[in-house]
Amino acid sequence: MTTPINADDSGSHRWYIHPVTGERFLSATAALSYIAKHELPAWAATLSAQAAIDAWSRVREAAAIEPCGRKGNDACGQCRTCVAGWLANRHNVVRDTASDLGSRFHQAIDNQVKIGPGCYVDADVQPFLDAYNEWAKLARPVFRGAEMTVINRRLGYAGTLDAVNFFSVKSTLPKKMQHLKRRTVLVDYKTGKTVGAPHAWQLNAYRFAEAILLPDGTELPMPRIGTGLILHVRPKSEGGVKMREAFLTSQNFKRFVHALRIAEAMMSPLGESLSRPAYFPTPKEA
Template sequence: MSEGVRTIHQKGSRYYVHPESGDLAPSVTSILSMEAKPFLQDWSAGMAAEAAVTDLEVVQRIAARDRQAAVDFLKYSAKRYTKLRADVGSLVHDFFELRLRGEEVPYPHHDVEPYVPAIESWLDRYQPELLNAEDVAWSSSHNYAGSFDFMVKINGKTVLGDLKTSKSVYLSVAYQLAAYAHADHLITVDRKIVPFPKVDAGAVLHVTPTRAEFRPVTIDRPVFDRFLTLRQRFADDRASDAGIIGRVAWKHESGRATGTARRAS
């Protein structure tokens, strides 16, 4: 994350704060959350079921003391896994950024070590010339912002890329990169604001502990229009609902509070 652009959270979404105007722009990742993902429900249920089988004795011990705690242990299995993967992903991104900048990392974090050979192999194969890393793309035209992983020169072409450490590469990476590529401005760590550079291609570097793949990603206008559809959906979802449900006009409560109850409240 760029240190030059502050972010805040409102109503479950992240917003970037423009360093000069103070205007708020929703993050690209928050906008992408508008994309329908019906598979997540089955995945979440599967994680809970797997935890119930794998950690059966643990669940039984917890349930013997606190039934609700055992229910919560299973209910939040998917969130625990997601948090763990996000933490590892952040460490891998940090290592990747340092190596892109030409810095040596002699003792990488033990969770990063399995990813090191693939990252080093990619750097050796493509010899990328770093242009920007973890800077912010800001769209004044469509009011959104987001920090991108890297922009490099490869064989004379400007490539805007995203590093993924997830199990698979999903279509949303194309919307994400298209949003960055069609932004109006680039804001650096030192808060320098310049026009967003012309990008020749998009790409995703997918790295896991056992393999790495480098794939081109289409980021043209039709793909960007798909992102803008999600942007509009985000705006509609956050639109004010004031007045839809009015104030209480009448109510009835059962029972009558005693003086003791009133004094205790």
């Protein structure tokens, strides 16, 4: 997702700052990031193992080089500690690369909506945009809004929704999605390899927000939303666009709120949950 106006990304999580009142709202996606993804440890270990095999000569040479003891830009990159760190960081590199591609795809869609077709698109984003445009020719989404910041003051969160679309009777949709016609739909784009229940909870957070927040601090009422839709966008060679309805219900919203409260608890000072450690006195102190 593109960086929205009034967002603070300086810390470990995104916060939205109200331009008039100065209120801080935790990002809905930041709250959901605390949900454990049990498949990730195995995925990360596999990436490191594959990197070690692919760069076996480098790993073998590093095993014989004593740690340089330096960090950051001063590190040698050749010793056993540096190479071990490089292997351990493979999953972060892959994750950040995928996140960056997703952000640039969102920006390409936003540019296309606001400026029109023909805007510059990075080569690695183009296959995703091609797949989306092929879907759009059939689905004919009418944009009622895009990249809008929404807030919930009562619960203390905010987020930037991707799009609000309307599908008319002229839209060509899969049989399972015919009921979306004549409805205003909250849409979220996902470019990763998988989607899951927390992505639907994210849409519930947007659906049950209290207001749209404009860059000048003006607050507008939320539009009436019929349902939610996740567009799982992959290149045509990987199946193209898959449509997944996100059920916007009070039950699913409660699941998001539960995740929000867990995130707030995890971010609270440690002293609110645990005291500092206490030790038995040494014989001398006794």
